[in-house]
Amino acid sequence: MSQYTHYSDINQAQLQKDIDAIKKTIKVGEEDFQHLLKLEKWGKISTISGFLLIAMVTILNSYNSGMSTFDFWFFGIIGAFLIGVGNVARWSNVTHPILHGAYDKVPNIPHRYTKAGFAKGNRRYIDWLDWIKPDAWAFEHNIMHHYHLGELDDPDNVEKNLEWLHEMKIPMFLKYTIIYIFAAFWKIIYYAPNTLRILKNKDAKVEKLRETTHLEYSPFTESGRQLWLEYYLPYGLFKFALLPLLFLPFGWAATATAFGFLILSEIFANLHSFLVIVPNHSAEDIYQFTTPHKTQGEYYLRQIMGSVNYNTGTDFIDFLHGFLNYQVEHHLFPNMPSSFYQKMQPIVKDICKKHNLEYRQESVFKRILMTLDLMVGKTKVLRIEGV
Template sequence: MSFKKLKFVKPEESDFSTTLKERVNHYFNTNNLSKHGNASMILKTMLMLIMFLAPLVILNTGIVSSKLLLFGLYICSGIGMAGVGMAVMHDANHGSYSKNRNVNKYLGYTMNLIGANANVWKIQHNVLHHTYTNIDGLDDDINAPLFLRFSPNAKRYWVHKFQHFYVWIFYGLSTISWITTKDYIRINRYRKMGFFKKENEFRRELFKLTGWKLFYYSFAIVLPLIMIPIAWWIVLLAFCTMHFITGFITSIIFQVAHVIPTTKFPATGESDLIANDWFIHQLETTCNYSPKSKFFSWLIGGLNFQIEHHLFPNICHVHYRKLSKIVKQTAKEYNLPYLTHKTFASAILGHIKMLHQLGRPQLV
């Protein structure tokens, strides 16, 4: 399976992207601001890493003998893991955390520290999802297994009519899949698509992928199984609970920004061209939510401002709230959509509605 690259052809009459980029650059220049992270970003990084690692350190000492404390520590670590993924690793692997490439590189490895793989994720997220948002067959965030349907352009099966009921279980299992099989499946598929094609690159990446996973298993579950004086199956259940919470949180945060009734799902034909400005494509396929909640935005790494993130993934999320005013105003001037749910709850309801619609026969 080769990788079919599509090109976005900017309409001659559209200068939206040019105007928007000029205004965003003007904002940073006039306010003498860096597009990268700041002191609050560093503080958040330390807090998220401590929340993820400190409970595991305590568990590895073997002093925990209470089942309630066992689950509490693993759950705390799971929330920290989600925070590291959304608010630290995400910016670093987009190159927006710091202007120093090495800082981005090493903080990007926090993805490996939580059991996944940064280089595989960059292809899945930075290349495929961000470039071809909501395009079936290319956007890996909507390329779901057979029992889930995230696009009206994907084949429908009878089981999909129930997906709005059972999808939540699979969201919870997503990071368990990630730390076990998903990375291996993806790295093999990406090689067939033309990635990892340098000499011995695939073999080296596969070796590093396995090494990082073994390191993660060692401190996240093997040592606790050895050290904690509680039945092994209870420790394993607590570990799985941690991952279920992490997977549930991260899946919902990302999916409600794209798989909703108001976003578009462009279909591709035989042509390698898409007659649309890439910037306009991002507006049409992405939705913000809960824009007024500062704490919620802080907690999830600014991912409630998905429009700003998709338009400017090279800018750190700490700036998205301010940029949203510029993006919204510019979109309004050009009569373009700027999709927003007032609350996170309404975004989830929209996602449920879309899952239900995608399961109905008339959308085949």
């Protein structure tokens, strides 16, 4: 790290001017919206294709059609994987930029693709039905995470959130095992209840009430009851009750088969989203900060020093990464369309080079390994104290 300019020596005012200059080149238009629609279409195709594959193997198996065991599992697993990809695409490629208001400035854009219209009210069941409520995630992510990146107030501060695991007196391989299991169910175990907790803490601050520091799962508490009624049950009943029951005419065995593959698709979606989301700001070479930022220039500096990109390339490669492989660019300009990050990346790289700032970009698979080491307490983050 020593070959790069120290945090306190960066000319933050000039950095701000350089990055703000990019704003003058921004013109969000129909081309960016069409790019979003393409990504949305790819996600829908993945979901529908996956469901049709699962339907095919489920129905053929119910008729004892002579389908081999290999074909049954091969096409069923591929179907579950494709549903998982579609699930992640709805979140990262569609919901994420829209809830940042990335397309609000497109002339004559349909209201449902704006921050004010997307997934509001009953449209949640059409636009983004998941374990997480859109308004809770928007506050947790857009406000608390983006404007407190790497601070103790950042709800996605991995090292802080897993202090309990670091302190456990168990063999290291068991700590890794816990993380592997957690990754397969992390949206249910962590993301849904944590977004609810953060949203309720926002209300507590307004009403001058005590904030909640722990997650509540019990349906016999107020928060737990809200979690089950508004977060878990709408998505859970749709995916794991209604969809499997569509196969009831083919028998209970077919219903159970469909249910099993849909469970597998959810595990794939959790693992995929964990892979592309968690390593963005967590590893031993990522900086954290003990005080809030004071200027816009310092804010920009922290987004660069506290983020890492993955490998980038074609729309398809970026789609599979959920466009989270442009995390540095996204944190500098969170309300920009996904297509803009592809154009901005070379400019941001040049700015980092000008200021002798490290621009981190590596394979997502290398970064997840580094993140796992941080999660179990094998490594520690870099910390900027008292600035």
